[in-house]
Amino acid sequence: MQAVVETATLVGVEAVPVEVQADVGSGLPSFSIVGLGDAAVMEARERVRSAIRASGLEFPNGRVTVNLAPAPLRKHGTGFDLPIAVALLVATRQLPADLAAGHAVVGELALDGSVRAVDGLLAHALAASRRGLGLLGPARGGPAVCGVPGVAYAGVERLGMLARGQFAVVTPPRTRAGMSGELELPDMAEVIGHAQAKRALEIAAAGGHNVLMLGPPGSGKTMLARRLPGILPPLEGEERVETALVHSVAGLDTRPALAGIRPFRAPHHTCSLAGLVGGGSPPRPGEVSLAHNGVLFLDEFAEFAPAALQTLRQPMEDGSLTLVRAEARIRYPASFVLIAAMNPCPCGFQGDTERRCSCSDTVVDRYRARIGGPLMDRLDLMVRVDRVDPERLLEAEPAAEASGSIRSRVLAARELARSRPATPNARLSGAGLLAACGLDRAARSSLTKTARSCHLSGRAITRLLRVARTAADLDGCERVTEDHVMDAVAFRSWDR
Amino acid sequence: MSKAFETHELRLGEEGYPAPLETAMRPPEVLYVAGDPGLLDYGLAVVGARRATPYGITCARRFAGWAAEQGVTIVSGAAHGCDNAAQQAAVDVGGTSIAVLGCGADLDYPPSSSKLLAHLRQHGAVISEVPWGRDPTRYAFPERNRLIAGLSRAVLIVEAALPSGTFSTARHAEDAGRDVWAVPGSVLAPECRGPNRLIAQGATPITDVSELSKALELVGLLAGDRPTPSMIVDTTDPVARALVADPMRPDDVARELDLDIVDVARRIARLESAGVLRRYRDGRYGPAERG
Numbered sequence: 001m002q003a004v005v006e007t008a009t010l011v012g013v014e015a016v017p018v019e020v021q022a023d024v025g026s027g028l029p030s031f032s033i034v035g036l037g038d039a040a041v042m043e044a045r046e047r048v049r050s051a052i053r054a055s056g057l058e059f060p061n062g063r064v065t066v067n068l069a070p071a072p073l074r075k076h077g078t079g080f081d082l083p084i085a086v087a088l089l090v091a092t093r094q095l096p097a098d099l100a101a102g103h104a105v106v107g108e109l110a111l112d113g114s115v116r117a118v119d120g121l122l123a124h125a126l127a128a129s130r131r132g133l134g135l136l137g138p139a140r141g142g143p144a145v146c147g148v149p150g151v152a153y154a155g156v157e158r159l160g161m162l163a164r165g166q167f168a169v170v171t172p173p174r175t176r177a178g179m180s181g182e183l184e185l186p187d188m189a190e191v192i193g194h195a196q197a198k199r200a201l202e203i204a205a206a207g208g209h210n211v212l213m214l215g216p217p218g219s220g221k222t223m224l225a226r227r228l229p230g231i232l233p234p235l236e237g238e239e240r241v242e243t244a245l246v247h248s249v250a251g252l253d254t255r256p257a258l259a260g261i262r263p264f265r266a267p268h269h270t271c272s273l274a275g276l277v278g279g280g281s282p283p284r285p286g287e288v289s290l291a292h293n294g295v296l297f298l299d300e301f302a303e304f305a306p307a308a309l310q311t312l313r314q315p316m317e318d319g320s321l322t323l324v325r326a327e328a329r330i331r332y333p334a335s336f337v338l339i340a341a342m343n344p345c346p347c348g349f350q351g352d353t354e355r356r357c358s359c360s361d362t363v364v365d366r367y368r369a370r371i372g373g374p375l376m377d378r379l380d381l382m383v384r385v386d387r388v389d390p391e392r393l394l395e396a397e398p399a400a401e402a403s404g405s406i407r408s409r410v411l412a413a414r415e416l417a418r419s420r421p422a423t424p425n426a427r428l429s430g431a432g433l434l435a436a437c438g439l440d441r442a443a444r445s446s447l448t449k450t451a452r453s454c455h456l457s458g459r460a461i462t463r464l465l466r467v468a469r470t471a472a473d474l475d476g477c478e479r480v481t482e483d484h485v486m487d488a489v490a491f492r493s494w495d496r
Numbered sequence: 497m498s499k500a501f502e503t504h505e506l507r508l509g510e511e512g513y514p515a516p517l518e519t520a521m522r523p524p525e526v527l528y529v530a531g532d533p534g535l536l537d538y539g540l541a542v543v544g545a546r547r548a549t550p551y552g553i554t555c556a557r558r559f560a561g562w563a564a565e566q567g568v569t570i571v572s573g574a575a576h577g578c579d580n581a582a583q584q585a586a587v588d589v590g591g592t593s594i595a596v597l598g599c600g601a602d603l604d605y606p607p608s609s610s611k612l613l614a615h616l617r618q619h620g621a622v623i624s625e626v627p628w629g630r631d632p633t634r635y636a637f638p639e640r641n642r643l644i645a646g647l648s649r650a651v652l653i654v655e656a657a658l659p660s661g662t663f664s665t666a667r668h669a670e671d672a673g674r675d676v677w678a679v680p681g682s683v684l685a686p687e688c689r690g691p692n693r694l695i696a697q698g699a700t701p702i703t704d705v706s707e708l709s710k711a712l713e714l715v716g717l718l719a720g721d722r723p724t725p726s727m728i729v730d731t732t733d734p735v736a737r738a739l740v741a742d743p744m745r746p747d748d749v750a751r752e753l754d755l756d757i758v759d760v761a762r763r764i765a766r767l768e769s770a771g772v773l774r775r776y777r778d779g780r781y782g783p784a785e786r787g
Contacts, residue, residue: 193747194747195746195747195750195757196745196746196747196757196761199757199758199761214779344778344779350777350778351745351777351778351779351780357778360547360576361576361608361777362608364777384745384779386745386747386779446766446769449769449770450765450768450769453768453769453770453771454768454769483762485765486761486762486763486765486766486769487758487761487762487765489765489768489769490746490761490762490764490765494777
């Protein structure tokens with residue numbers, strides 16, 4: 001007696017189809033699983049056996065073989081428990097043969113027969129829908145995949161309910177359809193002072209530019225960075241699914257991304273390389289991928305391991321990251337706005353009005369050199385974030401501008417940039433960049449003058465132009481004028 | 497190692513020993529000279545703090561550069577900050593300069609001045625009273641300051657904290673009967689307390705190039721009238737005026753002048769590209785160093 005059930009295993013953010021083939025024959029009682037499963041897959045035998053018994057069903061008393069096809073593909077995780085159990089029950093005619101037809105099945109079993117959630121349900125659901133199937137999975141996983149177009153999901157709470165035909169087809173709840181998340185995000189209006197840093201973030205949001213913030217400890221760098229998602233445009237249809245997919249695979253809540261909230265990730269500088277860019281066994285997406293379509297905030301930027309900093313270059317260039325492993329090449333999406341923050345010097349107090357800096361120029365230069373030229377070339381904006389006089393924090397100042405109104409300018413600027421060869425502006429380069437800027441004579445001559453007086457390199461000029469283009473977009477200008485070039489000059493990186 | 501240079505050992509009482517040092521306090525028995533010993537005549541010492549403010553660097557550059565252009569030899573200690581700025585300015589205008597070191601005259605100390613020192617050994621002089629190859633020691637530097645004062649008619653103090661090595665050079669100058677001049681600075685900045693105190697005690701305040709010119713004439717280092725460029729930054733732009741008087745961050749300028757940050761940032765960038773202002777390493781903007 002044989003049965004076949006469709007399921008899948010995760011490779012990167014993709015669920016690759018796997019067929020669970022069960023064969024129950026006569027012979028001495030045994031239970032083996034073949035097909036390159038990892039330790040978690042092998043342990044499925046114990047969970048499946050107990051879960052079937054606990055559900056009042058009968059575990060086949062004979063020679064049981066389960067094959068996971070295609071056999072050469074490595075499989076990992078506990079999601080095979082439920083499809084294996086279903087295949088065995090179908091093979092022994094305890095479940096109707098057509099029960100799992102039209103569905104891929106995934107889920108982990110507890111010994112008492114309840115079905116537990118697994119990571120990557122959204123990936124499984126999308127893979128199933130591409131094959132014209134629905135997904136039969138844990139009931140608790142429903143919310144993670146709801147609202148994704150084309151996905152049909154049936155949730156099951158306990159294995160025994162399957163036998164009784166009690167499983168619910170989950171349909172996307174229509175509630176909170178317009179959940180924009182603005183209510184839950186911190187607002188720029190709460191930040192006192194820091195006018196220039198806010199302006200830098202506005203430009204960054206409009207043009208997708210990476211920002212380097214320099215400032216003493218406790219000056220508000222983190223506070224400002226956390227408010228960037230709130231002035232970025234909400235995630236659009238395709239972006240929502242892309243981002244939610246990565247979060248799903250990593251076992252995070254997918255609902256914020258599906259509601260359009262851009263992710264904000266802030267790994268600590270002691271974060272391992274695998275934690276930052278992804279990896280491990282089985283490979284999991286790193287922080288850079290979890291920040292896909294959102295904001296990656298790296299505080300204490302200069303304290304990150306040099307190797308970690310250098311690996312950031314590929315995603316910053318390509319918007320994705322490829323891990324090459326013996327078993328597979330895995331591509332994770334990783335397109336993010338990087339907000340890097342660091343102290344201006346090793347002691348942290350250079351330029352502070354109250355504490356005296358104890359660093360010599362040489363020490364400061366060495367500290368800053370840790371970032372490295374190629375990475376600096378990808379940081380379009382640099383801004384100082386200095387401590388605000390405590391007295392000012394207590395003064396009743398006119399309220400700062402709210403995120404919502406900044407966001408509307410950002411949206412208008414992005415609208416203007418839509419027709420360019422590359423979007424956002426941070427991706428413009430070469431001839432496309434020059435053409436997009438359409439510098440007038442005054443802007444051109446002031447740019448050359450500045451390049452000379454500030455000793456700007458060719459790359460620095462490129463960065464300057466990109467930022468100037470975005471500044472012009474924010475002003476609603478088709479052409480970049482001298483004013484916009486000057487806007488960019490104010491945010492240029494440190495002078496060599 | 498850089499190019500080979502001339503070395504001389506001048507002994508007190510023998511021919512070729514620099515005359516200014518003979519009248520100084522405790523002239524050294526042996527003077528080690530890397531470079532041209534013929535240059536060792538009365539000059540103007542320009543000294544200042546190592547951790548100088550951009551204002552101090554600007555003043556050191558401007559005054560030393562102008563004096564060197566008129567043919568006055570600039571004497572200093574090649575230290576980081578003001579000393580280096582003054583001597584580099586002299587070199588930049590093609591003038592002569594003498595560096596007095598607290599270590600062997602053949603050593604590059606501090607390393608940040610190694611280029612300057614290499615140049616001076618070829619086209620100026622680097623001198624010391626400690627033998628060749630001896631490493632710098634803490635107590636050698638106050639003694640070095642004695643020689644800087646001894647080699648000059650006057651010592652111009654640009655910036656100095658209290659107490660400091662620079663301030664001790666002023667004491668040595670008084671002991672040796674040299675003139676002490678000082679550049680007044682902000683009453684808020686610790687780096688300016690030294691020169692401000694000296695002025696209160698009777699040092700000649702040097703407030704512009706014309707003042708420097710008059711003072712140099714009085715001590716006999718210059719003769720005859722010559723044009724003296726004004727150092728005042730003449731501008732009507734309120735942003736420029738504010739920043740020239742007191743370097744600040746753009747956020748603070750916008751608040752003080754009650755202007756929009758975008759406008760302020762643009763104006764500052766314009767002034768910067770015009771060479772009026774400069775962004776300092778600590779993120780503030782202030783008058784550009786021009787020499």
